[in-house]
Amino acid sequence: MxxxxxxxxxxxxxxxxxxxxxxxxxxxxxxxxxxxxxxxxxxxxxxxxxxxxxxxxxxGSPRIRVVGDSLIAGEAKIPVTALGDTEVLDAEEARAWRTYKADTRAFLLLRSYIPTALKVEVTDPQDPTPYLYLSTREPERLARALEAARGAAAQA
Structure with a gap:
């Protein structure tokens, strides 16, 4: 790999x-x-x-990793080809997506002590999960890594 x-x-x-x-x-x-x-x-x-x-x-043990053509978030492993747009969430938007904007079908890897997050759309039509909510201290860097992995997967 x-x-x-x-x-x-x-x-x-x-x-x-x-x-x-x-x-x-x-x-x-x-x-x-x-x-x-x-x-x-x-x-x-x-x-x-x-x-x-x-x-x-x-x-505090969950990890978020972009390895090869996969996003590994906690125990979930998702190919980057099944992921769509990303949205960097500041503290206020992250709080909104954890509460009143949240979808009960979404995959949430959240930690209350991390104020920022990344919301990643799931584009796989067979997956009922609409998006991933990932608490992260570096949402911009994670978004760039996902974009780079998607680009590498598209070229392969």
């Missing part, structure tokens, strides 16, 4: 503040276990922090 002319990869990592909150969860567990002694207190601190950190890491 050949890489596209403009490869793109982004991990939708959780913000730094979530890691601090993970530590605070550990502190809370330690305080809960304080009456039982020092060892349970330390176990609560370590265990609570670890569990909260794993949850934050798992929520």
């Amino acid at each position: 050949q890489l596209s002319a403009a490869p793109y990869e982004e991990r939708l990592t959780a913000p730094r503040s979530w890691w601090f909150v993970s530590f605070l969860v550990g502190v809370s567990m330690a305080l809960i276990l304080l009456p039982f002694g020092t060892l349970p207190l330390l176990g609560g601190l370590v265990g609570g922090t670890a569990v909260a950190a794993v949850a934050a890491s798992a929520y």
Whole structure:
């Protein structure tokens, strides 16, 4: 498989503040276990922090990639030939497409801590999904990568 002319990869990592909150969860567990002694207190601190950190890491693990002639967004893999126009969404438009403009049939890979997004039309007539909504920190770069991959697929 050949890489596209403009490869793109982004991990939708959780913000730094979530890691601090993970530590605070550990502190809370330690305080809960304080009456039982020092060892349970330390176990609560370590265990609570670890569990909260794993949850934050798992929520921030989806990736968006343009590889070869495919867009991989989370667990979805779509050939770029099945995609149409892209629309870069600023924070206000992204919020509108997440709420009152949203179509229940759309594929949404959204993270509330990422304010911008890219909306990609699905042109495959056999796919009932009207569009993809992808939270991304770099929507212009993702749109360029998709356009380059479509151009490379059309030439092949």
